[in-house]
Amino acid sequence: MSSTTPDERLRTAIAKIEAAAAENRLTPASATNASRWLTESYLAEYVPDVLALVDADRFEELDRLFWEVIPFGTGGRRGLMADIGSATINNRTIGESAQGLAVYMQQATGKTSGVAVVTSDTRLRSHDFAKLTATTFAANGLKVYLFESPRATPELSFAVRHLKCDVGAMVSASHNPPSDNGFKAYWSTGGQVLPPHDKGIIDCVYQCQELATIDFDEAVAAGKIEIIGAEVDRAYIANVLAMSLSQARDIKAVFTPLHGVGETAVYRAAEAAGFEGVTIFEPQRAADGNFPNVPDQLPNPERPEVFAPAIEQARAEDAALVLASDPDADRLGIAVRNGEGEYVHVSGNRIGVLIADYILRKRKEAGTLSPEHYVVETLVTTPLIAKLAQAADVRAIDDLLVGFKYIGQTMDREGPDNFVFGAEESLGYLAGQYARDKDAAIAGLYILELAAELHAEGKTLLDRLDEIYVEHGYFTESQTSLVSEGPTGKAQIDALMQTFRDAPPAELAGITLSRARDYGTHEVRSLPDNARVEDLPQPQGDLVFFDSAPGERQISFAARPSGTEPKIKFYYFAQASCPNKDALTTAKTNLEATLTDFKTALTEWVKKVVDN
Numbered sequence: 001m002s003s004t005t006p007d008e009r010l011r012t013a014i015a016k017i018e019a020a021a022a023e024n025r026l027t028p029a030s031a032t033n034a035s036r037w038l039t040e041s042y043l044a045e046y047v048p049d050v051l052a053l054v055d056a057d058r059f060e061e062l063d064r065l066f067w068e069v070i071p072f073g074t075g076g077r078r079g080l081m082a083d084i085g086s087a088t089i090n091n092r093t094i095g096e097s098a099q100g101l102a103v104y105m106q107q108a109t110g111k112t113s114g115v116a117v118v119t120s121d122t123r124l125r126s127h128d129f130a131k132l133t134a135t136t137f138a139a140n141g142l143k144v145y146l147f148e149s150p151r152a153t154p155e156l157s158f159a160v161r162h163l164k165c166d167v168g169a170m171v172s173a174s175h176n177p178p179s180d181n182g183f184k185a186y187w188s189t190g191g192q193v194l195p196p197h198d199k200g201i202i203d204c205v206y207q208c209q210e211l212a213t214i215d216f217d218e219a220v221a222a223g224k225i226e227i228i229g230a231e232v233d234r235a236y237i238a239n240v241l242a243m244s245l246s247q248a249r250d251i252k253a254v255f256t257p258l259h260g261v262g263e264t265a266v267y268r269a270a271e272a273a274g275f276e277g278v279t280i281f282e283p284q285r286a287a288d289g290n291f292p293n294v295p296d297q298l299p300n301p302e303r304p305e306v307f308a309p310a311i312e313q314a315r316a317e318d319a320a321l322v323l324a325s326d327p328d329a330d331r332l333g334i335a336v337r338n339g340e341g342e343y344v345h346v347s348g349n350r351i352g353v354l355i356a357d358y359i360l361r362k363r364k365e366a367g368t369l370s371p372e373h374y375v376v377e378t379l380v381t382t383p384l385i386a387k388l389a390q391a392a393d394v395r396a397i398d399d400l401l402v403g404f405k406y407i408g409q410t411m412d413r414e415g416p417d418n419f420v421f422g423a424e425e426s427l428g429y430l431a432g433q434y435a436r437d438k439d440a441a442i443a444g445l446y447i448l449e450l451a452a453e454l455h456a457e458g459k460t461l462l463d464r465l466d467e468i469y470v471e472h473g474y475f476t477e478s479q480t481s482l483v484s485e486g487p488t489g490k491a492q493i494d495a496l497m498q499t500f501r502d503a504p505p506a507e508l509a510g511i512t513l514s515r516a517r518d519y520g521t522h523e524v525r526s527l528p529d530n531a532r533v534e535d536l537p538q539p540q541g542d543l544v545f546f547d548s549a550p551g552e553r554q555i556s557f558a559a560r561p562s563g564t565e566p567k568i569k570f571y572y573f574a575q576a577s578c579p580n581k582d583a584l585t586t587a588k589t590n591l592e593a594t595l596t597d598f599k600t601a602l603t604e605w606v607k608k609v610v611d612n
């Protein structure tokens, strides 16, 4: 039997952690965070697990679990699920997120109580995390509404407003793999928390000394937690349906929720609207956080592969399109049958173009648009949406950083009455005033209405895109990314961003780049000299654009670190004029080939930088 006292064991473990950090076997941040979990009394229940890793010299694993205090990224706190770790999603990081949000809200508003609404998607452990969030809120003096079962993120955003809450919480890692989970935090506006609140909440998380708790059943019995469902569902669906712009309902489509909550939102809205030709894809209908019947278990409708199983059913049913929502039903992707009977995956930018064009045309016809109305999109979303808005004589606000929260913020700044449509390339869309986060249900409603109208004219959504291109020019966009995980990955991404700033490419695949627009340093630089030419107005974010010289054919790309996944993303934009159908065919062929070469050249350039 060992005669070591618990204190000695802890001291030895901390000395080992410090030695490992000194030998670069552990990052300084991991050493600080892991030591904290060993020494702070309120983290005592996790001590045996941390000690076991230290005793076994598993420093790589410690690094994976503790390399950061998980931040509020583009869409809340998100990461790998594990039992311990400041860098992972676990009972501790979920509990402290809930407490940080409750305490910060009370500090910011001067309230001693408050009201909150909570739900989750269908991920592994999501339901338990939602209950933990509800009890933590209740123990901090908040009255809590908890959905009886998983619901969509946009319904949660709606519920915050509908139930007049101070805050809301959605437990979800959106479209990430089954290994991940997360915490999306909502403010009383119904939008996800923004600066400075996100930082204030994290400060409260840092200061969290003890997690307040209360027994779940007792809290329910005492009315501190109220279970909700049908009434809010009805109100949410009614608000979505109120945005309908057409009576056309004759269209055959297959919908898949990819094992997430989409049936409660997208399908329910389509059904209530009277789309009798929409069927659910049964193999991906059941709620299941392993996403077993989704190719590679990666439920992101941005991936064309995700559609393959449902396309089989669509073919058998002679359906015109397939719709898919991600696990928390805020994203909507589609695949559309073309003239040759093939189902074509449509990008988020193009879905945004189709919906923007549809809403603007319908509202123009109805005379419900004025120059005060506006359309909102992020900086990395196709400029064609802004062009459509301007052509319809409404304002285009197109200088937003990535994150739908900025679209929600713009709605409240500019006035929700004049908000027409918000879109981002990552399959995010919203119209109306009922929510402040993107909604796959309203996107599904509009896509089905538009498809039905076109079907009556013997056309498809793809035909409509071509008509738009002939009118406004051919626009094409694409994306690549480089995955770089953990602490070394983050350092690599930061170094790459720095190289884009200090020594950028001036030519790629024969295309000369003439300027850089750096939203990090707020300057425009000319290329190849990389000299500052003028200031770049707000917003401030880690994002750099590179543009080819203006001309008949324009190419740009942007680089930014993802705020939801360990990767750096590259966004490509190209446009060419094409006044008629023949010119469109030529523009498509030429521009797509040019873009392919351009992407290959950038990928090679990045590889060289990384290998050095």
Ligand SMILES: O=P(O)(O)OC[C@H]1O[C@H](O)[C@H](O)[C@@H](O)[C@@H]1O
Pocket (backbone or CB within 6 Å): 074, 075, 174, 402, 403, 404, 405, 424, 426, 428, 561, 562, 563, 564, 565, 569
């Ligand atoms: O590019 P990322 O930072 O990974 O974010 C990609 C997307 O993630 C989530 O879906 C957010 O809600 C979106 O607003 C964001 O556009």
